[in-house]
Amino acid sequence: MQRIDRTRAALLRIGLVTALALGGVSALTQRAAADETCNSPYMSNLIKGQEDFIYVWTLGVQGLGDGADKLVTIDANPASPTYGKVLRSVSVLRRGEAHHMGFTDDRRFLWAGGLDDSRIYIFDVFSNPAKPRLVRTLEGLPGETGLVGPHTFYAMPGRMLVQFLSNTNDHGGVTGMAVFTNSGDLIRTYAMPTGGGGDGYGYDIGINPNKNALLTSSFTGWNNYMMNIGQLIQDAEAMQRFGNTMVVWDLKSMSPQKVLQVPGSPLEIRWSLNEGDNWAVAATALTSKIWLIKQEGGDWVAKDVATIGDPTQIPLPVDISITANGKGLWVNTFMDGKTRYFDLSNPEKPVQTYEKVTGKQVNMVSQSWDGKRVYVTSSLLANWDKTGENNEQFVRAFNWDGNQLTLAFEVDFTKERLGRAHHMKFGSNALRAAHDDGGADQPASARLAKEER
């Protein structure tokens, strides 16, 4: 028996196990090509089947419930008796402009940030995926980093890279990134480039490991994103203070390599997930364009490849979601409440093939890995959302058959007294951690202590 085990161990070690009949051992060490379909390539445990939960990072509204920001968990499994219902709401007991979230590389923890109070909340989503638990709050980051407004939370191996939007000096758009251990300890910060055509602004992060390329985009600072939208639009000077660049960084050295001019505030970045593709897309909020970022002759370039709606009407594209095969792109435009689909078969010439009004105002759009389900939220920023009857606050789930979106369920966040629904992430019961204690211990420590004496 021992001989068999020894031979098997040697074979396993050299990777021939797949040639052996070992009872259909499944590949459990997962290498992520991407999340469902928009997160870090370093993240594991993709949900490629039916998601069980939608986690919604929700802005508190004064007078609604406890008025605080909260992580809301919605049952998203059609087979569940509570399908489409709110399962849990974890309040952080204060209002700090809840905005975006991101998983750690092992998908055990969900980091969520406040753009106003610059706090980062870390939720345990693996002990019980149906009942996320707040386990740590990072406070005092502006003093520690000089940065304000943690926006994008991007998994790196064993750590989190966070893109901020602003700074403590003037609350403008010049900002930086900070990297933390997975448990929340600050490692160091990186300034966004202000030379070589850089405006120093930041927004999203996208990494292509095969190219050692980190791509960043640019939005605006605290002074603008906390300003009332009506007032902001009237302020010509403030309207000049939006980012107009994307930056290609050398990931290993974390040094900026090239600043790309992408006017009109390029927001979310999506690398194509198709094996062998090495291009990314981003949409510009103010100019309503889709931009393609790729290498031509070894040089990184940004190309304006499509128009979203009528730019003169400022549809305000606010989020994009790329399909797992890199052939399609959902685009949400806030002002007209439309969810649009672009055929990306030729990324040099995206073509819009579908659109539907999915709300009076729409912000984030997320799709399942198989592309069959599309989720939409309503809130952009507390002071930028529409008012009165146009201020719908919801999560809407749609089924996509390749031709049309059909409403599957809706959660009214005002009626449920939750707040403004912003960013979404998926959860699954299958990710619940199984206990493994490693077996009973032998008294080796005592033996070592004796030897050391």
Added chain:
Amino acid sequence: MMGRAIAAVLALCAGTAFAHEIATPKADFVAPAPGSYRLEKIMAAPDGVVLNTEAKPRRLSGYTRGKVTVLSLMYTHCSDEKGCPMAFYALQMIQRDLEKERSARDRVQLVSLSFDPKHDTPEAMRAYGGELVGAKSAVPWHFLTTTGGQALRPILSGFGQDVSRPAKAAEDDTGDMSHVLKVFLIDRAGFVREIYSASFLMPQVVMNDIKTLLIEDGVRVD
């Protein structure tokens, strides 16, 4: 006899066939030169009690300090070609390349540490390491395990390594475990300076990182 059989299997698989079975991620870029960038101190590598292949209890820090260390957390039954077998392959490539580097080779060590002590006994680790165990290489490779969960948990926690046994695997007793592949680069003082997961484990990049740490220590690398 069986040792020779294993050696023969390894020899057969060490060439082209081996390369076809396992592939590290494609590096479609020119890696920055060693010493041209800085690797941050991510965290202190945890200490604890481990067992070597002779079943002797030893401090883990005895294998993670004094030299630059490349440490792979693994289990021998792992069958995912993008998992532990790939890490083993990458470490083998690194050892092979380092042995050619006169100024670097005596300053680096490799460690494979199991997180499945239930199955990966010192004897199983010795079988897993095969002829690499105790081999006379300028770049020693240590194969370690622990006595059980109590010894293992603080080490995994310190490295931030997730490991779980899915309910079905536990039920069927297949030995399958779920984890994110992680390989750690640790400096002479015992600080983790880089972490490689499956998308990131490129031997040439690891080599450059090792040399970057050696340059930091004042070593003139080739």
